[in-house]
Amino acid sequence: MTINAENLGKLKYFAGLEPGQLSNMTLLFTEKAFVKGQTIIAEDDVNEQVHFVSSGVVKIFKTSSEGKEQIIKLVRPGESFNDIPVFNQGPCPYSAQALGNAVIYRIDRKDLLPMMKSNWTVTANALAAVAEQSRLLLQLVEDLSFKNVTGRVAKILLQHSVPGPEGAPRLTQYEMAAMAGTAREVVGRSLKALEDGGAIRLEGHRMVIVDKEYLKQLAGLN
Amino acid sequence: MTIKPVFDETKCDGCGLCVTVCRCGALEMQNDVVKIIEVAHCGWCMDCELVCATGALQCPFEIVTLDT
Ligand code: SF4
Numbered sequence A: 001m002t003i004n005a006e007n008l009g010k011l012k013y014f015a016g017l018e019p020g021q022l023s024n025m026t027l028l029f030t031e032k033a034f035v036k037g038q039t040i041i042a043e044d045d046v047n048e049q050v051h052f053v054s055s056g057v058v059k060i061f062k063t064s065s066e067g068k069e070q071i072i073k074l075v076r077p078g079e080s081f082n083d084i085p086v087f088n089q090g091p092c093p094y095s096a097q098a099l100g101n102a103v104i105y106r107i108d109r110k111d112l113l114p115m116m117k118s119n120w121t122v123t124a125n126a127l128a129a130v131a132e133q134s135r136l137l138l139q140l141v142e143d144l145s146f147k148n149v150t151g152r153v154a155k156i157l158l159q160h161s162v163p164g165p166e167g168a169p170r171l172t173q174y175e176m177a178a179m180a181g182t183a184r185e186v187v188g189r190s191l192k193a194l195e196d197g198g199a200i201r202l203e204g205h206r207m208v209i210v211d212k213e214y215l216k217q218l219a220g221l222n
Numbered sequence B: 001m002t003i004k005p006v007f008d009e010t011k012c013d014g015c016g017l018c019v020t021v022c023r024c025g026a027l028e029m030q031n032d033v034v035k036i037i038e039v040a041h042c043g044w045c046m047d048c049e050l051v052c053a054t055g056a057l058q059c060p061f062e063i064v065t066l067d068t
């Protein structure tokens, strides 16, 4: 895939630009393909390029000192990442990994800033993209700090479990997230915590409740 | 019985992202439509569900208790 005006126009930052304007920009971008599982940027890397997903999906996440991972968001085709260090100059506050094979376009800060200065559409698009990311992060802060998501998930599991294995109700992580009033990424973290704490065991598509009393305690049902 | 994700063709927009992340070869794109193939081992990694923005692919859990 080459960087052509049409592919550039599919990126949110450059939506609304004329084909001629896009053509004039193509030389400022570099393209790189990443394979499934490859790290694109590691947390604390210093990198002054805004990254755009042209194809594939990129996982943005943070890792705790104990190695626990919290997905912050998925970046889908057309969206960007590593904008924060470009505008704010500092190390990247998260890691980015290709979930499947992905093609990434990149532009240097030194080329992007003059472009934004001369083109209000790009500036407005960039602001909208960064503002959207801030909104999402604030939502995540709210979910992680003010809601007892693990307790809510524990309650949902208790309410939806049967003495298995036949006829068990089936629930997706999205459904659990909707019930708990949070995002799927936060439910994923809670399930991992419950698994690490020995309350549940994941066996492929089956979730076995191992310690019902502990779940009840977390759910505030004791 | 082989367990595979649940697919709702009416919700699929053909973006193909699920196929790019699947690690067991269960998902294939055929004429812009996802086909789920029976494979011996889908590890239920749920990445296909994670990347699917339309909710066409779902990996539901069966929730069971150990005690009776
Ligand atoms: S759960 Fe994982 S391995 Fe199974 S079909 Fe989905 S992506 Fe493939």
Ligand code: SF4
Pocket: B011, B012, B013, B014, B015, B016, B017, B018, B019, B034, B051, B052, B053, B054, B055, B056, B057
């Ligand atoms: S990710 Fe979802 S919408 Fe996209 S091709 Fe797969 S099933 Fe269809």
